[in-house]
Amino acid sequence: MLSFIPFENSFITFKSLDSAYHYVYGKSDMKLVVEGDDCDFVVGSQKDKYKVTYAFIPKTADGWKVSKNINAKRIIVQNYDFCFLDVYQSKGTKDYFITILNKTDKDLIISDKYNSEFEPLISGEDSLGQTYTTYYAHIPNFDSSYSLIVNGTEIVLQKP
Numbered sequence: 001m002l003s004f005i006p007f008e009n010s011f012i013t014f015k016s017l018d019s020a021y022h023y024v025y026g027k028s029d030m031k032l033v034v035e036g037d038d039c040d041f042v043v044g045s046q047k048d049k050y051k052v053t054y055a056f057i058p059k060t061a062d063g064w065k066v067s068k069n070i071n072a073k074r075i076i077v078q079n080y081d082f083c084f085l086d087v088y089q090s091k092g093t094k095d096y097f098i099t100i101l102n103k104t105d106k107d108l109i110i111s112d113k114y115n116s117e118f119e120p121l122i123s124g125e126d127s128l129g130q131t132y133t134t135y136y137a138h139i140p141n142f143d144s145s146y147s148l149i150v151n152g153t154e155i156v157l158q159k160p
Contacts, residue, residue, distance in 0.1 A: 031121055
């Protein structure tokens with residue numbers, strides 16, 4: 001079934017995001033959905049509720065298509081004292097998604113010029129059993145002037 005994903009997209013369109021996601025990921029739970037323009041970014045988990053999986057599921061006017069992680073590429077990875085930041089681009093679209101892993105024990109206050117909603121999700125446990133929170137958002141227009149502010153620190157992201 002999974003080896004035919006690109007071929008299947010030529011004749012299968014799912015009426016719901018949930019159906020498209022579960023077609024590929026089976027009984028995996030959808031924990032968070034970040035809506036984009038041409039695709040949706042789904043954060044899910046399989047057996048371990050703290051281990052996350054990422055899915056970038058293309059949208060059409062008629063519904064959703066099947067997808068694996070190969071439909072997105074990580075274009076930015078940055079590490080700071082207070083967070084670990086990734087930016088992904090959904091291949092073939094202008095959709096960009098950002099993940100910000102909080103490395104502190106306090107909530108992050110995040111904003112950008114688009115007033116994007118950075119949605120928090122508890123995303124893991126360390127060896128001491130403490131959980132971490134990751135914040136997720138869609139970047140509506142990722143250009144050379146995109147920046148965000150995290151707890152008062154401006155972070156300028158350069159598109160590669």
